[in-house]
Amino acid sequence: MNARARKSPPEARPRHVHAADLDGAGRLLLLGIEVLVDQVEVLHLKLLGRPLAPPGAGGVTGIVYRRVKSTIRITGHWIGRRRPGAGAPRHSTAQREAVLAALNGLFGDLLARTGNPLAIPMRLRIGGQPLATTAAALAALPDAGPKLLILVHGLCRCDLQWQRAGHDHGAALARDLGYTTLYLHYNSGRHISTNGRALALLLEELVGAWPRRVEEITLLTHSMGGLVARSACHYAEQAGYGWRAQLRHLVFLGTPHHGAPLERHGNWLTAVLGRSMITAPFARLGELRSAGITDLRHANLVDEDWRGRNRFDQDGTLPRALALPAGVRCYTVAGSTGRRAGDLRDRLLGDGLVPLDTALGRHADPARSLVFPASHQWTGFGIHHLDLLSRPEVYAQLRHWLGKRRRKDRDGIKAGR
Numbered sequence: 563m564n565a566r567a568r569k570s571p572p573e574a575r576p577r578h579v580h581a582a583d584l585d586g587a588g589r590l591l592l593l594g595i596e597v598l599v600d601q602v603e604v605l606h607l608k609l610l611g612r613p614l615a616p617p618g619a620g621g622v623t624g625i626v627y628r629r630v631k632s633t634i635r636i637t638g639h640w641i642g643r644r645r646p647g648a649g650a651p652r653h654s655t656a657q658r659e660a661v662l663a664a665l666n667g668l669f670g671d672l673l674a675r676t677g678n679p680l681a682i683p684m685r686l687r688i689g690g691q692p693l694a695t696t697a698a699a700l701a702a703l704p705d706a707g708p709k710l711l712i713l714v715h716g717l718c719r720c721d722l723q724w725q726r727a728g729h730d731h732g733a734a735l736a737r738d739l740g741y742t743t744l745y746l747h748y749n750s751g752r753h754i755s756t757n758g759r760a761l762a763l764l765l766e767e768l769v770g771a772w773p774r775r776v777e778e779i780t781l782l783t784h785s786m787g788g789l790v791a792r793s794a795c796h797y798a799e800q801a802g803y804g805w806r807a808q809l810r811h812l813v814f815l816g817t818p819h820h821g822a823p824l825e826r827h828g829n830w831l832t833a834v835l836g837r838s839m840i841t842a843p844f845a846r847l848g849e850l851r852s853a854g855i856t857d858l859r860h861a862n863l864v865d866e867d868w869r870g871r872n873r874f875d876q877d878g879t880l881p882r883a884l885a886l887p888a889g890v891r892c893y894t895v896a897g898s899t900g901r902r903a904g905d906l907r908d909r910l911l912g913d914g915l916v917p918l919d920t921a922l923g924r925h926a927d928p929a930r931s932l933v934f935p936a937s938h939q940w941t942g943f944g945i946h947h948l949d950l951l952s953r954p955e956v957y958a959q960l961r962h963w964l965g966k967r968r969r970k971d972r973d974g975i976k977a978g979r
Contacts, residue, residue, distance in 0.1 A: 667718030670751020716785025758793020
């Protein structure tokens with residue numbers, strides 16, 4: 563058989579762009595244009611001396627804007643119509659997955675709310691391929707062992723991006739410690755508590771359908787993924803899910819346990835823009851950022867932290883304080899762009915995105931501090947936020963923690979002590 567005959571069919575080849583992507587991108591773009599037109603109209607009315615008039619109520623000017631927005635909506639309706647092949651499954655490239663992950667991180671709640679095909683559904687994947695949590699699908703796995711490792715990515719990231727600089731913590735731990743490794747893929751722009759609740763249910767379905775008795779679950783998380791995991795533990799306890807009793811280890815890599823300064827600064831900037839008659843309409847554009855991003859301001863973990871509130875308010879309200887899950891060995895890794903403990907970059911910048919104190923769970927209010935034993939904390943110097951995914955010294959620490967504890971478990975020490 564010649565090489566041309568052996569080529570895979572077109573539908574089996576990875577593609578950078580799928581037909582549904584064009585629909586989704588067009589709808590998102592038009593929605594953004596409509597918001598921009600709204601803000602331009604508000605500014606126009608203010609300059610005409612009618613600042614209190616609502617959009618569309620500006621006489622001839624209002625008629626013009628209404629027609630423009632009507633055209634945008636008609637165009638969006640036409641773009642959103644299903645076309646032959648638009649919903650057909652296609653293999654994806656890593657580049658496409660990265661772009662989708664970024665879009666979902668930035669606008670994911672909007673994508674989900676409007677039914678945009680770009681919205682990522684929560685699921686477990688292996689090698690970028692979805693894994694159904696059914697008995698039949700799980701029984702077909704060649705290495706369905708009793709010890710599960712679930713990796714939970716962060717904001718604007720996807721499961722494929724655990725592979726960095728030729729290294730994947732999940733694959734390495736499977737090789738060295740015998741885990742069955744699964745990767746969570748989710749829309750990081752939705753509320754953290756929404757994702758936490760969904761993850762709790764997904765893990766319950768997974769354990770219920772697993773082809774053998776699950777002896778141990780370990781969650782390895784990066785950045786926002788750690789907050790989603792903590793939220794999932796909370797909702798699993800509320801619902802009485804069985805998997806929660808099997809959770810032995812919870813590992814955080816660069817998790818902003820007490821919030822991210824970058825979002826706090828961004829929200830302050832939006833508030834400042836909103837104070838001027840000229841710039842206020844454009845502050846609305848900053849409010850297009852996702853619920854997942856605004857949850858990072860103070861690390862909202864439960865629905866009560868955001869429900870019934872304006873998520874852009876500057877009231878300084880702190881979220882409910884949740885302790886680390888009981889009976890679970892929790893470990894935290896912090897990165898520092900500084901070269902040694904105590905230098906300026908170490909104190910102020912942390913890993914470049916997450917300050918050192920918040921990654922280690924420290925807080926000025928002792929009631930909000932997370933209690934990590936000294937032996938369950940590790941700080942790597944000269945390590946940026948994303949370097950936590952690939953640096954060999956980080957992996958060595960993970961292997962030490964998880965390998966050591968597994969040996970002690972075999973020697974009869976109760977998990978959770």
